[in-house]
Amino acid sequence: MTVFILVAGAFTGPHVWRDTAARLAAKGAEVHTAALTGLGGPPAAPGGAIDLETHIADVLSVIDQVTAHSGKEVVLVGHDYGIHPALGAADRRARSIARIVHLDAGMPQDGVPALAAVPDRRLREQLSERAAQAGPGAAAGEVPPPAKEEWPLWGSTAGLLDAALDGLTALAAPQPLGTLLQPLRLTGALTAVPVTGVLCTGSGASIEMLQIRVDVGDPALQALADPRVTLFELPTGHWPMLSGPAELADVLIEAAAGGGHRLTAADADHPPAHLRPFLLDVPDLPRERTGNTDLYLPEGPGPHPAAVFVHGGPVPIGARPTPRDWPTLTGYARYVVGHGVVGVTLDHRLHDVTDYERAAEDVAAAVERVRADPRVDADRVALWFFSGGGPLTADWLAAPPAWLRCLAANYPILSPLPNWGPLDARFHPVRAVARAGRLPIVLVRAGREMAEIAATVEEFLTEAERRGADVEVIDVPDGRHGFETLDATDDARAAVRRAVDAVVARLSLSSI
Incomplete structure (x- = not known):
């Protein structure tokens, strides 16, 4: 039985996984969702700040609960911002992780905060300026959830029905600013863990474009040519768990089995x-x-x-x-x-x-x-x-x-x-x-x-x-x-x- 732990992205919580989780379970998978503090999980302690380490601890708790008695390896899925606490936790429990799935998420690096992955450059600059003005106490602040018309600043809404976008807006929670500002710390323990990337083409990404960038020598993407990395595409926007839960469930099952497309690395016999x-x-x-x-x-x-x-x-x-x-x-x-x-x-x-x-x-x-x-x-x-x-x-x-x-x-x-x-x-x-x-x-x-x-x-x-x-x-x-x-x-x-x-x-x- 495949065991999935699903980690939601910015402003969202376990509720976004409802339909996808049900379809995974119907296919025989065991499914758990990580409730992050302040985002569908418990509130922070009085006077306590919520930062990336808080959310890493939340994911670690779920991993430990799942593996405590059964010893099962898990497929850890991080969507959007959720890939940051997912990777932070997996780095500390690498032996328990069978695969990490980046669901329309970037490739966070050691020492880089999640703020760097915010797609809207002006929004990144505004949040950076706000943090600089607030000083050390900025980690206790919050980023208000987007209004309905503001979600495209955080990712493509292609494929989302109006009712789904209304629901996303109604259930959105403020994002603790510290979760975006605190750098991710990785030790290198994940180098042997297989990885799958799920690209949502409505966001402007595709396997073909990644192959081109690997071919031209983009150093940030060379790791994608590793044979342990597989890729899938979904023809939808940034929230496939809402716009295509059945298709997403199918991809996650196939990813867990090691399926997917592999990029090729150029060599003397096969130039880019x-x-x-x-x-x-x-x-x-x-x-x-x-x-x-x-x-x-x-x-x-x-x-x-x-x-x-x-x-x-x-x-x-x-x-x-x-x-x-x-x-x-x-x-x-x-x-x-x-x-x-x-x-x-x-x-x-x-x-x-x-x-x-x-x-x-x-x-x-x-x-x-x-x-x-x-x-x-x-x-x-x-x-x-x-x-x-x-x-x-x-x-x-x-x-x-x-x-x-x-x-x-x-x-x-x-x-x-x-x-x-x-x-x-x-x-x-x-x-x-x-x-x-x-x-x-x-x-x-x-x-x-x-x-x-x-x-x-x-x-x-x-x-x-x-x-x-x-x-x-x-x-x-x-x-x-x-x-x-x-x-x-x-x-x-x-x-x-x-x-x-x-x-x-x-x-x-x-x-x-």
Whole structure:
């Protein structure tokens, strides 16, 4: 018999597990819920503060009760904030834990408080400022429970019926501030305990996106490629125990049995997807490197039109090679040289979703440096964006300069993903396209795109049509995100040629 201990997240308590627990029990599992002090559990002692250690002790009590007589190993499930006390307790009872399940929760590290995992950046800053102003006594304070319309600040409400959201609001309790501020302490005892992550795609997360981040070398996620780590997806928002209890129960049973998807680690024989060869044969042309920018030049003095290829991200600071040397970017840059166009690749500082302003500065500076080169026709430039570089298109859509003859984007993110928190309104292409005017836009759409990204593309196209924007869509029906190094099919090759031809045609026009 599988034994589950379920730990709820911020503002919530054992009541959120009711339907999921019933379904687990119906499948023959033994189910316990951890009642955390102040969150459905006992109140704190008079004058006592509630912090993370208080909640760790609550979870430890349940583990000890479950294992005291039977000696059974448990599957410990932590949702949202609940993963922090779950991990803290498991670290002290590692021999009793068969598996830890992160249910739409992060990967807390030793010494890091739960506040760092709050998805809304502005909310994190407000709580940090409040704690700093309150001083040492801040641990005794509370964070008021969200109003109904405020729950999205704490996680996606996708899939929640209105009645469920009403119930979540009615039963919510204040979150003791100390539970968010006190750093988690881990000894390393959990390194041998198997782990499962359950990703709720309505929150903007997916297995495919995690694999991409592992591939590009995100150091915080390398542990996910361990064979003891399995992953599942649920097509719902941040509260699957309310929006899909039956589906969640099925996943938890399968996770307990060791099922799930495993990420792959790159090695010499299996390079990561973004470093595999470009799908077209392109000449091995030399580059000219200046600062963060590389130029691939056609023959002849010019001046030649230019296409500037802007990578996506976020990309870890230490990623090597850097994006301007990735095969997709160098492949396009070398290919357009054969069309008489200067191919330009560059590196920018998009290392986190909070870095779009810095990345935009880098791109703008690189473009001006390229336009100042006497071998470049400064009045005929195209900008071509990829993936997470999509939000950077907004500046150019909102105020297209006369020299920008075309804006292209491959499998772009065109509005903030749900787990990004609030993004500066400046970097919202769906809103910016209203001011694109006559600027030609070439959008390359991957047919097998991740659902959360595909939704932003469709939102953009709907708004572009409503605003009368000049958009040409080139579809790659069987293409995946990053198809240029993943899907070397005839259809994919034809799509690349069509996209380049479309951009070059705009660069060839005397005016737009």
